Amino acid sequence: xxxxxxxxxxxxxxxxxxxxxxxxxxxxxxxxxxxxxxxxxxxxxxxxxxxxxxxxxxxxxxxxxxxxxxxxxxxxxxxxxxxxxxxxxxxxxxxxxxxxxxxxxxxxxxxxxxxxxxxxxxxxxxxxxxxxxxxxxxxxxxxxxxxxxxxxxxxxxxxxxxxxxxxxxxxxxxxxxxxxxxxxxxxxxxxxxxxxxxxxxxxxxxxxxxxxxxxxxxxxxxxxxxxxxxxxxxxxxxxxxxxxxxxxxxxxxxxxxxxxxxxxxxxxxxxxxxxxxxxxxxxxxxxxxxxxxxxxxxxxxxxxxxxxxxxxxxxxxxxxxxxxxxxxxx
Numbered sequence: 001x002x003x004x005x006x007x008x009x010x011x012x013x014x015x016x017x018x019x020x021x022x023x024x025x026x027x028x029x030x031x032x033x034x035x036x037x038x039x040x041x042x043x044x045x046x047x048x049x050x051x052x053x054x055x056x057x058x059x060x061x062x063x064x065x066x067x068x069x070x071x072x073x074x075x076x077x078x079x080x081x082x083x084x085x086x087x088x089x090x091x092x093x094x095x096x097x098x099x100x101x102x103x104x105x106x107x108x109x110x111x112x113x114x115x116x117x118x119x120x121x122x123x124x125x126x127x128x129x130x131x132x133x134x135x136x137x138x139x140x141x142x143x144x145x146x147x148x149x150x151x152x153x154x155x156x157x158x159x160x161x162x163x164x165x166x167x168x169x170x171x172x173x174x175x176x177x178x179x180x181x182x183x184x185x186x187x188x189x190x191x192x193x194x195x196x197x198x199x200x201x202x203x204x205x206x207x208x209x210x211x212x213x214x215x216x217x218x219x220x221x222x223x224x225x226x227x228x229x230x231x232x233x234x235x236x237x238x239x240x241x242x243x244x245x246x247x248x249x250x251x252x253x254x255x256x257x258x259x260x261x262x263x264x265x266x267x268x269x270x271x272x273x274x275x276x277x278x279x280x281x282x283x284x285x286x287x288x289x290x291x292x293x294x295x296x297x298x299x300x301x302x303x304x305x306x307x308x309x310x311x312x313x314x315x316x317x318x319x320x321x322x323x324x325x326x327x328x329x330x
Contacts, residue, residue: 001048001294004276006200007173011122011152013079015269016294017051018044018287019204019280020067024059026227027210027280034066037282041070045077047291053176053204053278055083055126056111060092064114075117081202082111083126083156097327099129099137108144124154124176128330134158134165142170154202157328160193172199177328179203179275181212181264181306182233182245182315185329195274203268206277208233208315211242212264213286214250232317241316248309258296261286265293267306 002015022028023037041052054067064082071078084107087095104125111120123144125137144150152173155166166172175194179186183205194201207213209228216222219229219239228234233242246260253263261279268277279290298306318325 001291004200004273006122006202006274006276007152007171008198009152009171009173011079011173011200013051013276014049015276016049016265016291017053017081017202017276017278018049019278020052020054020063021058022280023282024063024066026058028223029225031223032282034069036284037066038070040282040284040287041067042074043284043287044291045074049291050077051079051081051276051278053081053202053280054115055086055124056107056114057083057086057088057126060088061110061114064111068115068117072116079121080115080117081122081124081154082115082120083124083154084108084111085126085129085156097127097129099125099132099134101136101140104137104140105144108149112149119148120150122152122154122174123150124156124174125158126156127327128155128158128162130330134162135169138166138169138172145170157330159329160189162330163190163193163197163199167197167199172197174200174202176202176204176278178205178319179268179271179277180206180208181249181267181310182208182242183319184312187312191272195272201272201275203275203277205319206268207261207264207279207290208242212246212249212260214246214260217243230321231319232321233315233319235317238317245310245314252302252306252309256296256298256302258292259289261289262293262296263298263306265290266296266298267303269293270298270303 003012004015054063089095141153154174156176249260253260
């Protein structure tokens with residue numbers, strides 16, 4: 001697998017990462033199987049991938065523990081990314097966002113213990129804390145780097161002005177936010193800002209939370225306990241309108257000789273060498289399919305065709321419910 005640089009300070013990762021969130025929570029929770037998930041992580045590493053993405057809030061810490069088990073004995077093969085900032089209670093309840101100095105320092109120590117590693121390669125602030133100046137948060141993260149606990153700093157769902165303020169305190173290697181054929185908002189301001197500052201871009205949910213794979217034909221295709229049942233783009237009329245977009249992707253993929261998932265991932269990869277998508281899965285067959293996207297090369301004409309058929313803003317519905325939308329792009 002080819003590698004891409006994230007930022008200009010030495011961080012290099014496989015061109016496709018592996019998002020591990022769904023292995024512990026949110027997507028089809030009834031199908032979670034740690035042994036199977038560890039097998040997926042090992043296959044990803046064996047295939048030449050190295051970029052693993054987790055966070056302390058996924059499964060209220062269980063996902064970090066799972067990733068830690070998977071990489072035991074293989075630490076040198078992994079570029080390990082995790083995040084802090086979304087606070088969970090003892091029963092998994094969401095308690096808000098924190099970015100104050102002491103919380104940052106304590107959260108890192110807790111993540112290191114769960115992951116059973118000495119250093120985190122890329123440490124993100126998961127959500128911006130509007131109550132704490134970004135300078136304080138980044139200052140604490142910079143101290144973690146000086147202490148040898150993290151190697152590179154990142155932000156998630158931060159707005160361009162916040163990114164600029166953060167970068168003035170300490171070099172930022174990557175910004176993570178949602179980006180796919182049906183979430184193209186970063187193209188307006190975020191990507192230009194990152195490119196001006198020399199910051200890499202990590203695209204989460206590059207398959208539209210699975211919608212762009214063509215797996216779902218109705219809401220009943222999702223298990224009753226799946227979080228996506230409550231996501232706006234999976235609701236009511238939005239579902240059917242977005243399904244129409246998926247059919248366009250399916251037609252294009254068939255003509256290209258690849259799967260819809262591979263076409264959607266190849267499109268993200270084609271948007272710039274500074275972009276790394278991190279599709280998530282807990283099944284080997286989908287992992288293999290996703291890995292195949294790296295071999296799909298889209299021509300300029302095909303990219304123009306995709307842009308005409310699925311332009312920016314084509315998706316119906318917000319990407320999160322109203323309360324969660326208040327926590328993004330801050």
